[in-house]
Amino acid sequence: VTARQVRLVLAAIFAAGAAARLLAARLGPVLYPDACFQYLEPAWLHLTGLGVKTWEWNDGLRSWVLPGFHGAWLALGARLGLPGSVLGELVRASWGLCSLLMVWAAWRAGNACARQLRPRVACSTCGKPGFRESVPLTFVGGAPPGGWQGGLAAAALVAVFPLLAIYSVEPLAELPSMIALVVAFAFCAELCEMDTRGGRMRPALIGVLLSLAVCLRVVNGVLVILPLLWLGWRGRWRDLAVAAGMALLPVLFFGLVDRLTWGGYFHSFVAHLKFNLIEGRAAEFGKLPATWYLTTIGSRLPWGLALLALPALWGLRVTWPFVLSALGLVACISTQAHKEERFAIVFWPLLLIAAGAVAGRWLFSNADQKQAPPRTGRLWRTLLRARQAAVVFALLAVVFDSSGRLHGIDYTIPHARLDAQTWVARQPGATGLLVDWQYGSGGYLWLGRTIPQVEYRVELLSNPLFSHLLADKGSRAETEARRQGFAPGFDRDGVMVLKRAD
């Protein structure tokens, strides 16, 4: 296998990952209310003065870093005259492309794991088990990097796994946190292979990325433990010190932003911990049993999960940081009463990388097997091909089975509701919009106009300011609006916009 061939396959994987994310942005469940109202709407509110303000933003429970990041793009787009709905979709698509970093990280981490999975033989020079041959770490001349088999399989799984593609276009704090974590894990895997110092850049990045991941999403702090232990276990104390030092940068940055926005250093961090851990008030938003994450993960991949777990556990001697971190996260968040699937989304890339790295080795290990005795050649090749076919079939089955089990992703806003808002925004005579569920809309951002958008109440129907009503088809709001002389203007996928008759 030449470097060129591997590069082409990797390019195809990236292209497939980008296509999956762009498709997910348009065809998947659209938007979490939290994605809209925690991270986009506050930016729009700051920009225009108009927007829905949720209780977290009254109580200072959220950091302004992520809304500020979005806000810069929104401000630029708004200045260029782009409508709010287009800006919202662009933000989602850009996060989808950013999430391809996880594919890159999976490639690197998969390479590193697969390199460690090579058969060990007695080392002539050091007298202990080791690897006889040398392999390149990166593309060198015509040779692909060592462990490319695992890298390709891991990257492919992370690129096209449907659930991950769907969550990769949601501008939630979980997404950048997940990207930072997965990239940090990849660097960690490479660093822990080295027996030399290998420069300070990699440990510095590990420190920044792990810290950034935790600053963005505090609960993901549990995922920082194993990479640090990993470095310690490999005796990389200097790297650990560099990582720890650099980890202060995001912490200081987030602290400073809190000081400037909420008036106190780490205000949002402290308020968040107090609300969730000390007061336990997250339970106000619903309680679920401790086994909920396991059953939900199981329902996404009932038997495919076993197909992923098998290689991940088979190669546990090298995949343990990934596997244990994934399990540790699920165990940790299972102790909290309030549960949502997105809280556990980091579980998937970690498991997919671990499984992909090992499965890739199984799939492409014929290079090693060329050294098999000639007398067993035909049988050996047949068995090898059967094994390869089985692995390919299993991986494809995992992806296809998962794509058929995406229903029931809670709390999402359907596309039709956002399109209905966009339709209203295009109506020149629109003076006000009533929505049957404010959090079931794209907020003022998606409306993109300064006309009032207010949650439906029956008494507001007689207010002439409200020229349009957005409601589910067959709902009480729709019936009442029709009774008061509203006529349908938009009707798609069970969502209607009714227009006040002139």
Added chain:
Amino acid sequence: MRLLDERAMSAEPGATIRNGRISGDCPALCEQRRTFVLGILFGLRARWLCAFCAISRRRRLLCLGAAGVLTAAWGLGLLLFLFAGGHGSLTVSLPSLTPHPPGEHNLVAYQYGVVLRSSSYFRDRYAQHHPAFLVDGRAHPSLVEKWASEPSDKRPWVELLWNGQHAIQRVRIQHAGFVESAEFTVQQYLVTCLSPQAPRPLVVINNKASVTEHDLRCLVAHGLRIDFTPNAPGALVRIFEIEVWGQ
């Protein structure tokens, strides 16, 4: 996998693995890392899209150029965001549905395409006390259909702007007491005609009436501004309707 012996590898400009450990660091790897850092810092995706290609120096410069453009664009957006006008006030533009009629009429009725500016407005999930409620013309509004300032707004104000120049004769304001408790009625405010030849602002103090009507002779005006003083620190200013009569 192509296996390389150690001698061959040592001639290659790349890092190697010996006995399971990676030894050495190559310039190519360093280069990759450096551009990666830029990518992380500046949100560049382009580098990774071609990271697996042995990219030429020209291509690399192209990638870095793209990173620079993205960084500059984001930085400009950040400046626009940080100094956004919405931070201090908001502007609401209602579409013009009908032209102003001749003779005396309410200049700020919503159908004439009024532009509303306000220092803030109170909103939560259920109640958006949007400034547009000031001009909806409701005779019997519900509790929601009012403009209310934010508790943090120490100097609430509203401006009602219309197309062209019109003469103002009087201003009618429906205060909180019109619908809810009289104690919410704002007691002190200042009515200003927005005009180059504006008369002196009208100062209202110790107001108790739930509906007030003020003569405000202003021959040529393009709008009206009202500055309120909350009854107590942190108290909301609640106004159900403002009518500006003129021609």
